[in-house]
Amino acid sequence: MxxxxxxxxxxxxxxxxxxxxxxxxxxxxxxxxxxxxxxxxxxxxxxLQPVDVLGQACEFAYAPGDVMCEEFYRPVQSDRGVAGDLCPYHDxxxxxxxxxxxxxxxxxxxxxxxxxxxxxxxxxxxxxxxxxxxxxxxxxxxxxxxxxxxxxxxxxxxxxxxxxxxxxxxxxxxxxxxxxxxxxxxxxxxxxxxxxxxxxxxxxRQRPEELTAGHVLRAFRGNVGRWDDGTAGSSDRVWTGRAGLRRFVDLLCEQAADPTALRPAYTFGWAMQAQAFLHGRFAQEYALTSGDTRAAAIAVSADRVVSAWSNVRLLSAHAPNVSGISALIRRRGEELLHAYEQLAVDWRLALAKEGADAR
CATH class of the missing domain: 3.90.70 (Cathepsin B; Chain A)
Incomplete structure (x- = not known):
């Protein structure tokens, strides 16, 4: 080369x-x-190793009004396209x-x-x-x-x-x-x-390089920043972070009266679920090689996000055949919010540990 x-x-x-x-x-x-x-x-x-590149980022991003009937759907956020959004820490x-x-x-x-x-x-x-x-x-x-x-x-x-x-x-x-x-x-x-x-x-445009603790912490810092700073205003094309997920859950609850309107959540959720899965793999592999217990906790929390997405996606897919759908959608949506919040807590704990070690 x-x-x-x-x-x-x-x-x-x-x-x-x-x-x-x-x-x-x-x-x-x-x-x-x-x-x-x-x-x-x-x-x-x-x-490049896919898990090391695609697994660093984990976020919530939803574009209301997008057509969501493709396996490969994911809202585009930046001028670097969908690949740049999935690999924000790489060129x-x-x-x-x-x-x-x-x-x-x-x-x-x-x-x-x-x-x-x-x-x-x-x-x-x-x-x-x-x-x-x-x-x-x-x-x-x-x-x-x-x-x-x-x-x-x-x-x-x-x-x-x-x-x-x-x-x-x-x-x-x-x-x-x-x-x-x-x-x-x-x-x-x-x-x-x-x-x-x-x-x-x-x-x-990225040369293969050894994954370092600095790369890992940069990813955790960026992820928690996007979670905390997310927006979901009326003029925002893409709802992001905590604010975006809260509004997304509220939207699902509003749509529960028309179960067919929930169907896109199955498709859209696949991209979010896959990203959480890869982040869990990334954190798990780093924990195994470094012995970092905080990274291991992040891996566990990311897996909880994956499971929570399964509940939301499958419930949305089968909504026409589910009784009491409104209450179930609210419950599963709140579980998804909680799973992301716990993941953000673990990102912060990992960053706080690094700060304490530096002192």
Whole structure:
């Protein structure tokens, strides 16, 4: 690997990935969605450990009014795109763009070396939903080629079970990439929004480095700051932190009279739940290597947030069949608030310990 510096930015210049060199790196853990697994795979390609990068941040962010019917949905907060929001402590960014033809996709792969492509599982022969269920998904496309007969094929990497990677005809991929993804009663959560030829391009300008106590404390400090300083005013496009979660819980309670209105919480909550899971993994692994008991406590609290999200998501998904939904939504929402508050307490305790040690 060579390192080139342009405009004051150090950028890792990787050789273009080629299927001749082996399979594309894949990364998957439950309960992650394709958003985390595709980004994690690209981080691996750059020599970075996904848990160390994606696991540092943990926050609440909700955009009222957003369309939330995709597995990979997460509200974008910053000008660094969704990848920057998930990796706020690293030099990573992303941007959405669109295309409509195989030539468009070839050009994007050539320009960015690899891209994350939005697809409809209905048109992908390697997905269990093939020719059965419409559902939005993400895959990594790092290469393309022409067959001896002149047809175009793309290399597709999909870490989500049952996991696949290999060459796929442009016909299949482009049909999936440009699908209308119509509403499907078999998957009411991840259908009904057009795929529309969307592509997520990514830039990783971060060299692999050893994780230090300073990095860990920076993450804890930033997380508790975003929790305390969150906003949820009438003019805020994204509700964040403690204030945002309180208003989100109130909104769920208001919507309980119309159970179908609660459905988006199942989709939206996946991104928040996955981030809490990764933060717990991050804190747990740091605690094991450092012996830091405060980090171990953070890992436990992050797992409580994961469990609390499971309760909110599943209750919202099955609300039409649940009696006494209003009281249950309030109860589960308050449990979620409490879980985040306990996590924030443990962040503060870890930071206070560091301050005491410094004295």
């Amino acid at each position: 060579t390192i080139a510096s342009t405009a004051g930015t150090t950028t890792a210049r990787l050789p273009r990935w080629s299927a001749a060199a082996g399979t594309y790196p894949q990364w998957y853990e439950d309960p992650l969605s394709c958003l985390q697994t595709t980004l994690g795979s690209i981080l691996l390609e750059h020599g 990573v960014e992303s941007a959405w763009t669109t295309g409509s033809t195989a030539d468009d996709l070839i050009a994007l792969v050539e320009e960015h070396s690899r891209v994350i492509v939005a697809v409809d599982n209905y048109y992908l022969p390697f997905r269990p939903a093939y020719q059965d269920v419409h559902a939005a998904h993400l895959v990594v496309v790092p290469a393309w080629r022409r067959t001896p007969g002149g047809d175009v094929e793309f290399y597709v990497s999909d870490a989500q079970p049952p996991a696949f990677q290999g060459w796929l005809s442009a016909e299949h991929l482009v049909a999936s990439w440009t699908s209308g993804n119509p509403s499907d009663t078999q998957d009411v959560f991840f259908s009904s929004r057009e795929i529309g030829g969307r592509v997520l391009t990514t830039a990783v």
